Amino acid sequence: MTGMDHRVQGVDHAAFPTFDPAGTVRFYRDVLGFPVVHSICAAGWGPEDHPDFIHFFFDIGNDDRLAFFYYFGTTPWGDSDRGDAYASFGPEVPEYFIRSRHLAIHVDNYDDLMEYRRRLDESQWPVEMQIQHETIESIYTHDPNGYMIELTRAMRPVTPQEDLDANLTIDALLDVVAEPDPSFGKLLARKAELIVQRAADWELTQAGETAGK
Template sequence: MTLPDIQTEHRVKGVDHAAFPTFDPAATVRFYRDTLKFPVVHSICAAGWGPEDHPDFIHFFFDIGNDDRIAFFYYFGMPKPNTERGKGDVYARFGADIPDFFVNSRHLAIHVDSEEDLLEYRRRLDASEWPCEMQVQHETIESIYTHDPNGYMIELTRALRPVTPQEDLDAELTIEALCEVASGPDPSLDKLLTRKAELIVDRAARWEAVTK
């Protein structure tokens, strides 16, 4: 039996997540969670991430089955363009002023099983015309990034550890706070975290009352 060549074999395991920006997280949650019944499974609150002009943001994920996810970025302070149906792509609303971080928020993440597999794909990219641009560990995953020949960001990612039920609950509270804060005046990450803390205290009080 001939073993597969590690340098040529196909080692990816399908889509980890496809990611997009959102200007209306409350409507996004109503559509994916409440209408389509895709549960919220993870969220990341990011403050002071990246370059100095990078805004605070929330990155949140819905389970779409088969261990695949669809994810969204909500950037605090970004102006909302015209996104009505039939009005063209959201990117066209910004013209030439669209920031790079917003373009890159729309990307495809492909899953691999191990660090060995991730480093193998980094080796392949670094030996090509499209070398790895960034390798980052964020919370529960490690990812490498590059741009394909069309300018689209591609992410290859591996899980660092399983996501816990406690983190699923944390994501639910984060998204509940986000929907409230983003629908009000001057949304910010500080306001979201304050509201989330209030929700945690309220839930703990209700839990304590039930278990007495």
């Protein structure tokens, strides 16, 4: 769709700070069973007054990794109990916004999702929610650092038309946010125009590609 080669290969690692390395290791290694696969013990150096730190990695499957930084001698900066080790929020910030940033880890099927539910429910970090979304089912908890962690499985494969729909949504969104006062209603109106312009041709192209296989 972009006309460019798509060469990337998924998440190498996503990194988060922690003030609680013991809880972090208990949660990811001992409760969830994610192996520790890499760590760096580094003396502080550089232009800033950088503390000594440990950078440690858990295998989250598919050769992807979840990494943490523990900085010796540091304590949390935020004074709010809303948020996580990275950021804290005042009472003016709504809960839906705080919950918007999270990490979702994929599992293959319902049995695997329930296995991780069992592991969490037996720990001090039980599952807080289990939700069937539009096409995925997820469990959620917060890790010892306050980070929201989701484990999720697809309830069915994604269909080709959902990729078309996603692209029409984004094109409509870009048009709507370029104008004053963007709204959901304006997006649906713009998207309706794009559906009329492009959806029939897309289906013909799909049919041609299928016939050519």
